[in-house]
Amino acid sequence: MSIKDKPQQPRSRLIGNILLLVSGGFLLVNLFLPQLFGPQIPRVPYSIFIEQVQDGNVTRVSVGQDNIRYQLKDENGQPGQILATTPIFDLELPKRLEEKGVEFAAAPPSNNGWFSSLLSWIIPPLIFVGIWQFFLGRGGGGPQGALSITKSKAKVYVEGESAKTTFADVAGVEEAKVELAEIVEFLKAPQRFTAIGARIPKGVLLVGPPGTGKTLMAKAVAGEAGVPFFSISGSEFVELFVGAGAARVRDLFEQAKKKAPCIVFIDELDAIGKSRASGNFMGGNDEREQTLNQLLTEMDGFAATEATVIVLAATNRPETLDPALLRPGRFDRQVLVDRPDLSGRQAILEIYARKVKLGPDIDLKMIATRTPGFAGADLANLVNEAALLAARSRRETVAQADFSEAIERVVAGLEKKSRVLNEKEKKIVAYHEVGHALVGSLMPGGGKVAKISIVPRGMAALGYTLQLPTEDRFLMDEAELRGQIATLLGGRSAEEVVFGSITTGASNDLQRATDLAERMVTTYGMSKVLGPLAYEKGQQNSFLGEGGMNPRRAVSPETAKAIDGEVKEIVENAHQQALDILNQNRDLLEEIAQRILEVEVIEGDQLQNLLAQVRSPEKVAAGV
Known part of the structure; x- marks a missing residue:
């Protein structure tokens, strides 16, 4: 497909340029030609002219609007050299000339006066027409011109x-x-x-x-x-x-x-x-x-x-x-035209991957599995980011590791290697992220924990735990939503278990957990106290509430108090569930945290072997 060509030099603009050149030429001729080719008369200061008049050396004076020409007497008293001077406002000049008997008169009009008068009538209209034509064609002579505002810009x-x-x-x-x-x-x-x-x-x-x-x-x-x-x-x-x-x-x-x-x-x-x-x-x-x-x-x-x-x-x-x-x-x-599913993401990746050189280890299905919720533009950007990473490393093909890094850059942001944490902060971040991973590994429908990192990324993340879904999900039940809230509170709970205090690092986790609990009560009807009623206006774009929170309907003070109580109970129960899991797996929490403090990143089989040792409180109580 190609855009239809347009003329580069429209006729209206060409005519305007010609008119501008003609009028400019006439103006130059009128202003400078007489001075270039006319008679060259010596000029003297006005004071010398007055002195020569007082001495009686001037025989004739011609006074013009912007020039005074006068003729001196020679040694025999006859008319001689002609000089010129610039006039000033001098009311005494006629009296001085009369006293010395000097003949004086006004200068006759120049020979090209008719030409100047003609130009004064012709040049302004020509300049106006030329400028008008210039603005008409300023937008390329087409629909973008000054008088073409009603033309379509398609x-x-x-x-x-x-x-x-x-x-x-x-x-x-x-x-x-x-x-x-x-x-x-x-x-x-x-x-x-x-x-x-x-x-x-x-x-x-x-x-x-x-x-x-x-x-x-x-x-x-x-x-x-x-x-x-x-x-x-x-x-x-x-x-x-x-x-x-x-x-x-x-x-x-x-x-x-x-x-x-x-x-x-x-x-x-x-x-x-x-x-x-x-x-x-x-x-x-x-x-x-x-x-x-x-x-x-x-x-x-x-x-x-x-x-x-x-x-x-x-x-x-x-x-x-x-x-x-x-x-x-x-x-x-x-x-x-919705976001693609797993097979759709794989097909999109195959289209964009044709434009880059892929290495032998590339598995597009695995990449598609790790990118739930990505739209076509996101996947195109992902392929480009992976290609840029490979080029930055001076490799000729794109490797699977480049795609993995590109996914983390898109999801969590750039690595902040310049952001150096002190030992205390680094230790708190390590236990915080391991807490997320341990709780998340036991929760149903939460996805597979694929990576734990304490390398800062993005604007605020000091570390992150990467969970990847094993399949596309379109519905979630109450137990899975409560498990998500418990996973979000796993970091804060780990800080309580290990340090006995909490930090500001869990602020985003608390916000997301509270929003999800409120949607459970006000949107999904998952409250036994309030029943199957919706208390939010409008609908969310998905079961996860994409598109932001909707304002709550006007409810009575008693209902608002009941909603707040239900939200608080859901979050507190999830918090206690996370504490129980971490207390039951305290030794494993210490082991993984110490290892991640040494290597900063744990993923792959090493991480899966460690998480396989996590025991749920229910199994421990049952003696399993």
């Missing part, structure tokens, strides 16, 4: 010599590809659909989190169908000038109809498509509302045409869109 991609994007370049969203394959079939052979009276959707809305490949999917549809592809962002419609957004929408669809069948892709549709009932608009004359109204009309209005123009749009906030956009006849089909 980039037009047409089928060219360069490799085009197809469905083979998109992975991890197989369901979305199946849905959009029908659009491709209609663009290729519309007769098969229209023959039986079927009508293809005019608008398809791609919905999904950022980085999941919505724009790439739209390009793949255009590439598969082999039709022109108009791409524009929703924010490019809105302009300072009133009415410019609506005019750009009209111009975009006019261009699209001329190239039909084609695809129009609007990225970030929520920039202009927010609901008009949500208070985002101040009134009926709001610029964004006019733009939205024009878009609604173009898609399925009274003046709609039969041209095959399919509108694809992308957004990660479909709940904010105006209902008029989502009704049948406009965006009547929504395609979910």
Whole structure:
């Protein structure tokens, strides 16, 4: 796919440059030509001129606006040399000239006066026209010019010599590809659909989190169908000038109809498509509302045409869109482009891994297993980070260790080797992270503990425990959520068991544990006291609450007190569970902590052999 070329030097800008050169030439000729080629008259100071007048040596004076020319007497009293001086404001000069009998008069107009008058009428309009033409063509002579604010800023991609994007370049969203394959079939052979009276959707809305490949999917549809592809962002419609957004929408669809069948892709549709009932608009004359109204009309209005123009749009906030956009006849089909599962991540990694040189030890399935929740853009960045690490080490291929380090850089941040901890802090961090690992190894559904490190990373992490899921999970039960809270409190509990005091290092753990416990009570209905009721407004994006906390509904003081009591009880029970596990495995806690203080990082089989020795309090009580 390639962008259609535009003329580099528009005619309007060329004419403006020519006019500027002509007017400038006339001005130079008028100002400097007489001085360069006219008679050279010696100039003297005004004081010498007055002295010569007083001595009676001056015979004739010609006074001009910016020049005084006078003629001296020679030795015989006859007219002689001609001199010039610069005039000053001197009211006594005429009296002095009369007293000495000097003939004086005003200077006659210059021979090129008519030429100067002509230029004074011609040059200003020429300069104005030249500057006007310059600003017209300032944006490249095309739609970006000063008087072209109503032109669409869409980039037009047409089928060219360069490799085009197809469905083979998109992975991890197989369901979305199946849905959009029908659009491709209609663009290729519309007769098969229209023959039986079927009508293809005019608008398809791609919905999904950022980085999941919505724009790439739209390009793949255009590439598969082999039709022109108009791409524009929703924010490019809105302009300072009133009415410019609506005019750009009209111009975009006019261009699209001329190239039909084609695809129009609007990225970030929520920039202009927010609901008009949500208070985002101040009134009926709001610029964004006019733009939205024009878009609604173009898609399925009274003046709609039969041209095959399919509108694809992308957004990660479909709940904010105006209902008029989502009704049948406009965006009547929504395609979910979600984060990929394990097989999807592996397929995406295979696509991006083709662009780098991989070593023989690379296992893409293992990498996909270690990257749950990664979107397509995250995986592309992961492959690039691994390639950069290999290049930094001056190796010719990317190794598995490069991918492992890249995952940790993305998840936990860069290593802070310059951040040196003293011995006491290093010891506290070691026991803290081992506490997380020991508790996490016994909790159900918490993932496999793959690494313990006390090397500082990112902005605040002084150490970290890496847990990797063994499979993709979409549901969690109450026991697994309580186990996650206990794992989060394992670090603080280890500090209590070993040092008898706590530090500020567990602040983030406490925040996450409290938020998860509150969601259990207010969102998931996992409270016997409050029952199966939801006390939060709206819905979370997943069972883990991605997307941030929603404000709590208005509840009575008694209910709020009951919610706080239930949250506190869940966290305290998890805290006690973590303390019991660590007290039961105190010797193992000391052994692993001392070893990690020596090597700073423990992973692989060595870590798994140590964690296999962890005993749960229930088994110990049962004598197992």
